[in-house]
Amino acid sequence: MTEAAVSPAANQASGRDERVGMLLVFLSALMWSFGGAIARFIDNSDSWTVVFWRSVWAATFLIGFMVWRDGRRATLKLFRDMGLPGLAVGVCFATASSSFVVALAYTTVANILLMQAGVPLLAALIAWVLFRERVSGATWAAIAAVICGVAIMVSESFDGHVSPIGDGLALLIAVMFSIATVITRRFAHVRMTPATCLGAMLAAIFAATQAASLDVSARDMGFLFAFGVVNLGLGLAFFATGARLVPAAMAALLGTFEPILGPVWVWLIHGEIPSLRTIVGGAVVFTALLVHIALEFRRHARPARPGVTGVPSPH
Incomplete structure (x- = not known):
């Protein structure tokens, strides 16, 4: 069969896969955006109790998802093959997910999520510092803008309007996710799902040592289930499945729906209004x-010079 005969079918399948991937990545951002709104429904005032149950439910869901997708033996192999990079990603995720819950007691959802929006650019800065990865002039300008924007949000803690603990934790979340991003780029074999599942387990173990009590009401347990399974676990499952089907810039663009929608849900449901500086x-x-992201799209869409083979977008 000639190449011309198979190309239209192959292109159609590729386009269909990309559309499915875009839908799954959008659904992951949608699931993640519900985190703050769900957390505000939980009455238990002990943040570590919330961290424990959220992490337990998330880890349980992710293990079930991997066993369903890959089988028991393959799931065990995924954990074994992570190595130290996978452990590092797990620690970053455990720190970030725990800090998110604790930060909610001190600052607004908008403050936390909007700081996280700068993660791709902070990752570029960290990669330059640690590994001297090349950073374009446009990216440097974007990094500088992110630093200025974060400084504006953090400035509220200097005059007492917002707790410095809340801003500090929000910034720690962004830094942890940035480090995890750099590690997964440098070590391509690190799979996101088992690494973050390990992170959920680590968070649960640490939270169990810090919580005053693990007892929660039936009402709270329902919201903790949604916080762990729907918000954290299902969001990650959607992203891990869909992100490999779309270009990285498209995944990043669709991911921006989380910091857009998250504060909106909390405002509509709980009446939490972000401050002017936020x-x-x-x-x-x-x-x-x-x-x-727009510049990344333009760079990837630029046609290759004659005689030069272009690198296809990852799908």
């Missing part, structure tokens, strides 16, 4: 990210 600083961070 809105201004978040707008700066968000604009820098969108400009950076």
